[in-house]
Amino acid sequence: MPCVVLLCCCLFTVLHITSDVLAYENLALHQPAWQSSTAESYTADRAVDGLYTDLAWRGGQCAVSLEGQTAEWRVDLGAVKSIHHVLIQYVTGNTVWDENNVYTSLFLGFSVYISNTTNKEDGVMYFRDTNYTRATIPNPVNITCPYHGRYVIYYNNRTHPPYPEGYYGDARIRLCEVEVYGCPKLGFYGESCSIPCPQNCFCHITEGTCLGCLPGYRGLTCEEKCGDNTYGWRCQQTCGNCSNGERCHHVNGRCLSGCNAGAYGVTCKESCGNCSNGEPCNDTDGSCPSGCNAGAHGVKCKESCGNCSNDEPCNDVDGSCPSGCDAGAYGKKCDIDCRSGYYGPNCKYKCRNCRYKKCDGKTGKCHNGCRNGWRNTTCDEKCGDNTYGRRCQQTCGNCSNGEPCHHVNGICPSGCYAGAYGVKCKESCGNCSNGEPCNDVDGTCPHGCDAGVYGKKCDIECQMGLYGPNCQNNCSNNCAVSKQCDVITGECIGGCQAGWKGSTCDAECGDKTYGAECKEPCGNCKKMEPCHHVDGNCLSGCESGVYGMKCNQPCGNCSNGHLCNEVDGSCQFGCDAGVYGQICNIECPTGRYGRSCSKTCGDQCQGCNRFSGVCDLGCLPGWTGQRCDEPCTFGNNKFHQDVFLNNLL
Incomplete structure (x- = not known):
């Protein structure tokens, strides 16, 4: 029935137990008890064991639960009993019970129910704490409320915050003893439970008034x-x-x-069970007089046969299978499933190479796939087709003579083909000297490395600036990009610096050339010596007629054919006629002639020769002579002669 609150009829006292109370029997002592959770080994029955001298929760005499939003404990009185009062001894920690005791906050808000089922909602709530504080809640408590029922239930909760001041945040059981006092048999009342209740009813335990029918x-x-x-x-x-x-x-x-x-x-x-031919069973004990139908066994034919071999019926008395068990079962009655790792008739076969050693008890099929190296539904076939490992999904390496690798770990049993190494022959050899194979175990090269690589396994490319076998050679300092060359050949990347030639830039320019790519021709060095291969300078000076560091500048017209200075081209004794300047290579300007252009043409000259001063372009009117420095007289001037001739004609 729905829970009914009967607080109005209850009396709540603390250790004020009268003589009639002492006459009632503790109905809860050593009765079965249960709680919603258990902390460590402090089980529910410790609250009905009659021991509560040690009131610490770890003292071994108290029932203790884990924390939660709700906490519930109950005792089964064995049958419906007439109850007078309930005494609850809560944990104290063996310290003074007052407002400073931490356990008061756990005790606040508790309820007590009486029910005829294990569900508190089917009974009545005859006490609930709604008023006590940490300073006023008593311990132990004695709750008097005459009622009847089979189960006494203690309950506390922290499901609807906020809670009153002093309440702990979660619900816990800390019960050292719960004593339920009353009459052990319905139909009697009084201090010794000896006075019969009115006929056919159970009555008030102290007053005898009828509370309900028997x-x-x-x-x-x-x-x-x-x-x-x-x-x-x-x-x-x-x-x-x-x-x-x-x-x-x-x-x-x-x-x-x-x-x-x-x-x-x-x-x-x-x-009745499955009696033979549908016969009725014995109506007292349920036994089948003529045995059981196929598929059942036992005195009452209520037990089903196990999985007998080939669906044979079991013995109808003890359920045994005469010819053993079908696949997936074992035991005398063939009613036990195969243990993990076994399958087949009578579970006599071991699961083969299943992952986690688990297979279908009937078929042996591996539920979680195979162990590494095996395949098939029953995992009885090794990996093949040059595969190994998990689900046979890994490919074997380059094993010697094409042998298959080990189906589980991929190891090559007879070593590796040339060009591979390692236990699985999956590692490629480096560039060993002269193309030799590496050691098939550790990959080392017995005679060193080929050009362009170094290291124990010859698998590391030369660092910048090195080349050749084992990277023992330095790139030339004459490379266009310093110390950058091909790691195999040493050929300079980007060509050579000025003055050098060859793929490795280790040869000076020759054939009277110098500079970038040796494309610049040398000057006219003294005694036909070669110029410097980088800058083209003539280290021993120049041949006659040229000057400069590279002897590629022609001398000017020095006076009387003297040689110019081979460094700066200057003429020590001045210039020859018709030229001037530091190196005597500039023609005389108009109006000048002679050595170093030191002489001035005549004023009457229309333009003189820069070497001789002769007026090649003639004289101004009225003048004559090679340099136009003679005044004209009649007849000695070409102009006058031309006029005279014209007049004659």
Whole structure:
């Protein structure tokens, strides 16, 4: 029934137990108990063991739960009993119980229920703390409220914050003892439980007033027996399948004339098993007089046969299989599934190479796939097709003579083909000297490295600036990009610096050349010596007629054919006629002539020769002579002669 709050009829006291209270029996002592969770080994039964001298929660005498939003504990009194009061001793930590004791905050807000089922909601809540504080809550507590029931339930919760001041944040059980006092048998009351209640009712435990009917009776005065095919407590239980439709006993439900076919037991509520040929079972003990139908066994033929071999029926008495078990089962009755790692008839085969050693008990199929190196549904086939490992998905290396690698770990049993090394022959050899194969175990090159690589395995490319076998050679300093060359040949990347030639830039320019790519021709060095290969300078000076560091500048017209200075081209004795300047290579300007252009042409000259001063372009009118320095007289001037001739004609 729904939970009913009966706080109005309860008396709450603290250790004020009168003489009549002391006469009642502790109905909870050593009875089965349960709690919603258990901390360590402090189980629910410790609260009904009669021990509570050590009130520390780890003292071994208290029931203790884990923390949570709710905490529930109950004791089963074994049957419906008439209850007078409940005494609860809570944990104290063996310290003074006052507002400073930490356990007061855990105790606050608790409730106590009485129910005829394990569900507190089916009973009544006859106490709930709503008023106490850490300073006022008593311990132990004695709650007096006459009622009847089978289960006494302690409950606390922290499900609807905010909580009153002093409440702990979660709910926990810390019960050192719960004592339930009352009469051990319904139908009696009084301080010694010796006074009979009114007929057919259970009564108030101290006053004797009727509170309800005993099992089998109903009505206001409890004088009416259960009817309508019912019996028991509040006539709420239904009679079984009694013979010929007779009513069962109103108190205990017993069928007085036995059961109808197909049922058995004192209340005829048990169904017969699978008796042979559909015969009815014995209505008292349910036994099948002629044995069982195929597929069942036991005295009552209620037990099913196991998985007997080839679906044979089991022995109908003990359930044994005469020819053993079918695949997937073992045991005398073939009713036990194969243990992990076994399969087949009578589970006699071991799972083969299954991952985690688990396979289907009937077929041996590996549920989680195969161990490394195996394949097939039953994992009984090694990896093939040059594969190995997990799901046979890895490819073997380059094993010697084309042999397959080990199906599990991929190791090559006879070593590696040339060009590979390692236990799996999956590593490629480096560039060993002269193309020799490397060691097939560690990959080392027995005679060093080929050009362009170095290292124990000849698998590291030369660092910048090095080349050749084992990278022992330095790139030429004459490379256009300093110390950068081909790691194999040493050929300079980007060509050579000025003055050098060859692929490795280790040869000076020759054939009277110098400079970038040796394309610049040398000058006219003295005694036909070669010029410097880088800058083209003539280290021993110049041949006659040229000057400069590179002897490629021609001398000017020095006076009387003297040689010019081979460094700066200057003429020590001046210039020859018709030229001037530091190196005597500039022609005389108009109006000048002679050595170093030191002489001036005549004023009457229309332009003189820069070497001789002769007026090559003639004289101004009125003048004559090679340099036009003679005045004209009639007849000695070409102009006058031309005029005279014209007049004659």
